[in-house]
Amino acid sequence: xxxxxxxxxxxxxxxxxxxxxxxxxxxxxxxxxxxxxxxxxxxxxxxxxxxxxxxxxxxxxxxxxxxxxxxxxxxxxxxxxxxxxxxxxxxxxxxxxxxxxxxxxxxxxxxxxxxxxxxxxxxxxxxxxxxxxxxxxxxxxxxxxxxxxxxxxxxxxxxxxxxxxxxxxxxxxxxxxxxxxxxxxxxxxxxxxxxxxxxxxxxxxxxxxxxxxxxx
Numbered sequence: 001x002x003x004x005x006x007x008x009x010x011x012x013x014x015x016x017x018x019x020x021x022x023x024x025x026x027x028x029x030x031x032x033x034x035x036x037x038x039x040x041x042x043x044x045x046x047x048x049x050x051x052x053x054x055x056x057x058x059x060x061x062x063x064x065x066x067x068x069x070x071x072x073x074x075x076x077x078x079x080x081x082x083x084x085x086x087x088x089x090x091x092x093x094x095x096x097x098x099x100x101x102x103x104x105x106x107x108x109x110x111x112x113x114x115x116x117x118x119x120x121x122x123x124x125x126x127x128x129x130x131x132x133x134x135x136x137x138x139x140x141x142x143x144x145x146x147x148x149x150x151x152x153x154x155x156x157x158x159x160x161x162x163x164x165x166x167x168x169x170x171x172x173x174x175x176x177x178x179x180x181x182x183x184x185x186x187x188x189x190x191x192x193x194x195x196x197x198x199x200x201x202x203x204x205x206x207x208x209x210x211x212x213x214x215x216x
Contacts, residue, residue: 004168008109011171015110016103023097030094034062037085043098048115053132056107058115059098063089093182099138111171112137113159120202124156131159134166141170144177152200 020027031042043059050056063086082090089095102108108115115136121129142150142158150158162170 007168008171009106011168012103012106012109016100019097019100020104023100026094027097030061030089030097033085038062038065038083047118048136049118049121049132050107050115051132051135053121053129055118056102056115058107059101061089061095061098062086063095096138103138107135109135109137111139111174113140113162114143117202123200123202127160128156130163131156133163139174139178141174144174144181149197151197152202156200 034042042062044062045057045059047055048058063083064081065083066081086095099108103110112135113131124131140159141162142155145158146154
C-alpha cells in the first residue's frame, strides 16, 4: 500500500469513528423515528460489490415501508413505498450515515465510487469495471457532478476518472463539495425512476427482481 493510500485509510478510520460519536444523538433519534413510524428493522441491509467486486453488506437507514398484501416487491420506482420520513432522510442524506460503520470496518471509504448493485457487475465493460479498483465510497466524484441527475454512462465515466486521478486533495475537494450539496439538498431525487437515467440498460433485465426487498 502506498503512503497516500495508507493516509487515506487512516483518514477513513478517524473520520468514520469521529462521525459516529459526534452524530450519535442524530443516529439514535433517527433510529427511534424509524422504529415508531415504520417498525423494525431500523437498518436496511443489502449486499453490494466492494473492492475488486468482493461482496459486503452495506448499511443504510430504512426509508420505505414493506410491501403490502397483494403488492409486488419490485418497483420500477420506489416512490410507491417511500414514506414521508424516508423522503426527509433521503433529501438530507441522513439515510446514508450508517455507512460510516462500513467505512470503519474497511468495506468502504469516505470517498470513492458509490457501491451499485451486484447484478450490474456482469454488464460492465472492462473499462467500467475499473471503478472497483478502489473501495466504494459514501460520496464520490460522480455524486458531486450531477448525482442522481446524471445518466449511468456518465456516472461510470466519472467513477473511472476518479480511479485514474485520485489524490488526497481530490478527496478533500469531494468532501467539501458534498457538504455544500447536502446543505443545499441539491442532486437528490426521492423515488427516482431508474429508467430515466439508465441509458446502459443495466437494470432492464431486473424487471422481475427485488431491488429493495427489505424496504430500504
